[in-house]
Structure formats: C-alpha cells, structure tokens
Amino acid sequence: DSGEEQLWTGSIDRLVLARRGEDVVWAEVLDYKTDVLTEEQLADRVEYYRPQIETYGRVVAAQTGLAASEIRLGVVFLELGRVVEILPPSE
Numbered sequence: 001d002s003g004e005e006q007l008w009t010g011s012i013d014r015l016v017l018a019r020r021g022e023d024v025v026w027a028e029v030l031d032y033k034t035d036v037l038t039e040e041q042l043a044d045r046v047e048y049y050r051p052q053i054e055t056y057g058r059v060v061a062a063q064t065g066l067a068a069s070e071i072r073l074g075v076v077f078l079e080l081g082r083v084v085e086i087l088p089p090s091e
Contacts, residue, residue, distance in 0.1 A: 013030060014029070015060065026070045028073075029071065029073050031053055031076065033077050039080070042080065049086075050086055053073045053086045057086075
C-alpha cells in the first residue's frame, strides 16, 4: 500500500477463475488452514490471516485485471469444518 516494492513468497491453495469467453469475470481465492482452535478463537485467527489472504487477492487482481470487488477471499479452517469469507474492513 505504501508503494514500496516487496518480495513475498507463498502459494494460493485454491484459485477458481470464472470465464466468459476469453475474459475472467470473477475469482475466488481459498486458503486452507489446519489450526486447532475453538469457535471463540475463530475471529481473532481470521484477522491474523487477513493480510496474507488480502495479498493473494491483490496478486490475482494484478494478474487477471479484475477489480477487488470481483474477487472473493476465504479461509477454510479444516479442523472446524468452516469456510470464512474475508470481507473488507468496515469503515
């Protein structure tokens, strides 16, 4: 966000691209987590992973030309059997 260039490494666990003809029209980024946690700890853990998942979203936007609003972001907590959508922070 500051304009400073950084090098990150990582891999998106699951990326779904929806196409209309040759155009990508929306995307979904899912990252799988194996954390052992309770429902009470879930919100804090989502916030912990937010920067990582949002970065994946920015990479997908840059590579596909999609707007951020056309990219869904989610974290799959395998131990809880829950998928939590990463929503933009409320204003």
